[in-house]
Amino acid sequence: MMNKKVAQILNEIADLLEVKGEDFKPRAYRKAARKIASMKGDITVYHEEGTLREIEGVGKAIEGKIEEMIETGSIEYLEELKEELPSGLIEVMGVPDIGPKSAKKLYEELEVVDLDTLKEEAESGNIRELKGFGEKTESKILKGIEMLEDISGRHLLDEVIPVAEKLIGYLEPKAERIEKAGSLRRWRETIGDIDILATGDSDELMDAFTLYEDVEEVIVKGETKTSVRLRGGIQADLRVVDEDSFGSALQYFTGAKEHNVPLRQIAIDRGYKLNEYGLFKKKDDEKIAGRVEEEIYQKLGLKWIPPELRENRGEIEAAGQDELPELLGWNEIKGDLQAHSDWSDGHNTVFQVAEEAQNRGYEYIALTDHSQSLTVAGGLSREEMMEREKEIEKVNEELEINVLSGIEVDIKKDGSLDMDPKTLEGLDIVLGAIHSNFRMDEEQQTERIKKAFKTGLIDIFAHPTGRKIGEREGYEFNIMEIIKCAKENDVILEINASPQRLDLDSLNARNAKEQGVLISLGTDAHGLNHLDYMRYGVATARRAWLESKDVVNTRSYDDLIKILRGG
Ligand SMILES: [Zn+2]
Incomplete structure (x- = not known):
């Protein structure tokens, strides 16, 4: 575990040294990093036994850095390097196809100091003019920035799912019904916020939510919706709805928009109105579904659609013709x-x-x-x-x-x-x-x-x-x-x-x-x-x-x- 972390930090030092224009030192750091990442022994054991220097590529200076890293969790030298250079350059090096050498060049010749300036220069076609860059690289850089923007504010599944499950487990005894919603329920490959929907005593639920042990900050607390920021930076929203709107609210807040828009159109075509409170007859506002999600789909002439499919990729048509797949089950893997x-x-x-x-x-x-x-x-x-x-x-x-x-x-x-x-x-x-x-x-x-x-x-x-x-x-x-x-x-x-x-x-x-x-x-x-x-x-x-x-x-x-x- 620690090997990887140490290697990563050493590589980061090498990157920054390279941006500064150093030649020999970065190579030494990288060599040690490579060795440490690939060796089988645990670096902390070497540290305990005082044998770090036996690792190929680890000299006195690097040994000191590794000791500091293991003992304190950070390295002062790295912090100093970060202060010497524009801090946004680390972001810039996070763009695929931009290594330290390119970052240095972009910094020196185009005054690129962060992602924003990088994007500006790429969009105005200045990067292709630099020696060694060209049009193809420029467009790759733009694609890379786009990818980083897509993921910004979003989290990988393993960062979110366990956190959401723990939170829901904590709220469950206090709620009558509780369910995840949003991209979390659809299992999108990255997730923005944790959306939770519940029924029950709103005061009690909202209090419990804001007092949850992993809450770092309460962003807004209300009767129907409360938002908090959890430790680690993920935002969680809890909505408390009426029992007889739970199904329609769940349908509404699960999304995706691409799925819900055509669904609302089907409702209109059938003389209904669909929103988060329920499915209503257009002519007299009589509520005909809302308590459970299945009912809404059923009244629209559709089979219930598993949340994972709700992206408007043919699932609505398939549900209308009873041709939805029998999805792989959660417990079928042998x-x-x-x-x-x-x-x-x-x-x-x-x-x-x-x-x-x-x-x-x-x-x-x-x-x-x-x-x-x-x-x-x-x-x-x-x-x-x-x-x-x-x-x-x-x-x-x-x-x-x-x-x-x-x-x-x-x-x-x-x-x-x-x-x-x-x-x-x-x-x-x-x-x-x-x-x-x-x-x-x-x-x-x-x-x-x-x-x-x-x-x-x-x-x-x-x-x-x-x-x-x-x-x-x-x-x-x-x-x-x-x-x-x-x-x-x-x-x-x-x-x-x-x-x-x-x-x-x-x-x-x-x-x-x-x-x-x-x-x-x-x-x-x-x-x-x-x-x-x-x-x-x-x-x-x-x-x-x-x-x-x-x-x-x-x-x-x-x-x-x-x-x-x-x-
Ligand atoms: Zn592989």
């Missing part, structure tokens, strides 16, 4: 198909991961450690794979759960795989993934992936687009062509359930399903608690209209093995 052990960059042993998965009621789990070329993640050589195999065999004897011996093999630049075919054929499951050369042009990238599929060695294409929410867009490739190629070569596409990835996203996963491609869910766990991520994968699958049959992890172990052998 195993996790991507997890890492401490053989590569995971934090836990094979036994620990397997035991945790067993305790969660899984029938199987795939251990998919990285292949050798991914040195930053402790990738395994053929020999190490063989040794790990022995450990997996032992764990399979000790535990009930079936541990699949797998790999996340790197797809190299030319589309070949980072492990010999014989070793790959001997494994239970092979995930192929791209971790390098993101910048190839669309056509080359598409060819690279197709070539990898055509080896016939890949069972699952992991995190297919490579995007990381709020951090980077995926690599450029023709996704529809790859979906088609997956179908032809029996390659399963992954929904990586890690909240920063959710890759494939719901739109692409739905495209894949429509082309008859199977989907697998994997948490990409590097620690035991990451196995929790599975439900974010299930949510994404549901938003993609997937049914049980579309997802390989719903199969029993025996059936899964049959699919993998056939594929």
Whole structure:
């Protein structure tokens, strides 16, 4: 855990030093950071034992910084660097495609000091005039800024869902009915505010809400709506409504707007009026529904639509024709198909991961450690794979759960795989993934992936687009062509359930399903608690209209093995 944090801080120092124009020092910091991020030992143990200097790249100066970091949680030197430079430059370096060198140039030549000035310069076409930038980079920068703006004020699922559940759990005994609403209920991939709807004694509920232990600030307190800011910065809104409007309020506040607007039109066409208080007859205002959500849909001639589908992507038509999918259930997943052990960059042993998965009621789990070329993640050589195999065999004897011996093999630049075919054929499951050369042009990238599929060695294409929410867009490739190629070569596409990835996203996963491609869910766990991520994968699958049959992890172990052998 600490290794990653320390590496990140050292890299940040390197970035700032580079902006300042230093040449040698940043390289030293980066080298140490790389080593620390990829080594298996815990940095805090080195610190306790006084052996930090034994780590390659850690000299006296860096040793001091690491000690300070571990002991105090921050580094004064870094704070000083931040004060010397415009603080917005760190934001600027957060834009994909802008490293320290570009940031420095933009700062010196165009006086770019933060995202606003960066955007101005990009929009007025000044960046393309700089040496080494060009039109393509300029438009990429604009896209990057857009991505950062999209995510600003929004949070990843793992930052919000546990917080919301704890809060609702606290309010539940005080409410008659309580339910999440908004993007939270729809399981959007990022969430703005926590919206909660309840019925009950308003005074009591609002008091309890404002007195909740994690409330940092009460923004506004009223009889029907109260807003607070929680520790960690997330805003939560509680609305207390009348019992006989709960269903219509829930429908209204769940959204999305894109779903609710056509729904209101259907109401009008039928001589009704729909709002948060209920469904009313236009001619005499008689209320005909409102208490429960199902009733509203029913009176509009529709089947009830699961919140995950309410985005106006065909769900209203499907509900009218009784053709909604039978969505993948929350408890249908029989195993996790991507997890890492401490053989590569995971934090836990094979036994620990397997035991945790067993305790969660899984029938199987795939251990998919990285292949050798991914040195930053402790990738395994053929020999190490063989040794790990022995450990997996032992764990399979000790535990009930079936541990699949797998790999996340790197797809190299030319589309070949980072492990010999014989070793790959001997494994239970092979995930192929791209971790390098993101910048190839669309056509080359598409060819690279197709070539990898055509080896016939890949069972699952992991995190297919490579995007990381709020951090980077995926690599450029023709996704529809790859979906088609997956179908032809029996390659399963992954929904990586890690909240920063959710890759494939719901739109692409739905495209894949429509082309008859199977989907697998994997948490990409590097620690035991990451196995929790599975439900974010299930949510994404549901938003993609997937049914049980579309997802390989719903199969029993025996059936899964049959699919993998056939594929
Ligand atoms: Zn990966």
